[in-house]
Amino acid sequence: MPTRLTPVRSRKLGDLVIQQIQEKISLGVFAPGSKIPTEPTLMAQLGVGRSTVREAVRVLVSAGLLEVRQGDGTYVLERPSGHEPLEYRxxxxxxxxxxxxxxxxxxxxxxxxxxxxxxxxxETMRECLEKKQAAHAAGDAHGYVTADIAFHTAVATASGNGLLADLYRSFCMVFQDFLDTLIADRGVNQYQHRIHTGLLTAIVDKDPEAAVRFALEAMDRTTNDAQALAAR
Structure with missing residues (x-):
C-alpha cells in the first residue's frame, strides 16, 4: 500500500490535508504508535505550505489522533481518544x-x-427551491448545489429537533464537494426539481408517508448518478 500522499488542489486545503492523513491512519498506513512523515515531507507530498500542515496536525492532535513529541516528531496515538470531530470522521x-x-x-x-x-x-424551503431554479437557469452549478443543500438544511430545521438538524448540517458539509463534482460532470438532472417540489408539497400537506417516498427517491437517484460517475 503506498505511503505517499497526493497533492491537493482546492480552496479548502486544510480540510483535504486532514482528510488524507486521517485516511492513512484509518487504513493503518500510519499505524498506531508510528511516526508520521516530517513536516517538510508532508509539505512536499501534499503540495501545501507549512502553515496548512501545522494547522492540520493541530486539529488532529485536538481530535486525539496524533501526539506531538517535542524534539522527536509527530506520532499516531496507540489508543485514539475518541474525540474526533464528526465532520472529519x-x-x-x-x-x-x-x-x-x-x-x-x-x-x-x-x-x-x-x-x-x-x-x-x-417560506424558507420555497425560497431555496426558487434559488435552485434561478441558479440552474443561469448555469451556476455551484450556486445550484449551495441552494440544494440550503433546502435540505431547511427541511432538517423544520423537523423541530435541533440535534437532528445539527447532525444533518454536518453531513451536508461533506456532501458539498461531492455534489459540486457530480453536477459539474453530469449536469442538473430534471428529476430533482420534480422530487423536491413533491417533497415540499408533502411537508406542507403534513403527509409524512409521501415525504418519505420523495426523500428516498431523491437518494436513490443520487446514488445511481454517483455510481454512473464512478464507473466512467
Missing amino acids: LRRAKAEEIREVRRILEVETVRLAAANRSAADI
Whole structure:
C-alpha cells in the first residue's frame, strides 16, 4: 500500500490535508504508535505550505489522533481518544457508510418536518427551491448545489429537533464537494426539481408517508448518478 500522499488542489486545503492523513491512519498506513512523515515531507507530498500542515496536525492532535513529541516528531496515538470531530470522521467514511446513515437520518428528518413545520419553515424551503431554479437557469452549478443543500438544511430545521438538524448540517458539509463534482460532470438532472417540489408539497400537506417516498427517491437517484460517475 503506498505511503505517499497526493497533492491537493482546492480552496479548502486544510480540510483535504486532514482528510488524507486521517485516511492513512484509518487504513493503518500510519499505524498506531508510528511516526508520521516530517513536516517538510508532508509539505512536499501534499503540495501545501507549512502553515496548512501545522494547522492540520493541530486539529488532529485536538481530535486525539496524533501526539506531538517535542524534539522527536509527530506520532499516531496507540489508543485514539475518541474525540474526533464528526465532520472529519464523516470525511473518511466509506461511501456506503455515508449512504446508509444518511438514509436513516433523511427518513426521520422529513417525517418530523411534515409533522412540525411552521409557516416560516415553508417560506424558507420555497425560497431555496426558487434559488435552485434561478441558479440552474443561469448555469451556476455551484450556486445550484449551495441552494440544494440550503433546502435540505431547511427541511432538517423544520423537523423541530435541533440535534437532528445539527447532525444533518454536518453531513451536508461533506456532501458539498461531492455534489459540486457530480453536477459539474453530469449536469442538473430534471428529476430533482420534480422530487423536491413533491417533497415540499408533502411537508406542507403534513403527509409524512409521501415525504418519505420523495426523500428516498431523491437518494436513490443520487446514488445511481454517483455510481454512473464512478464507473466512467
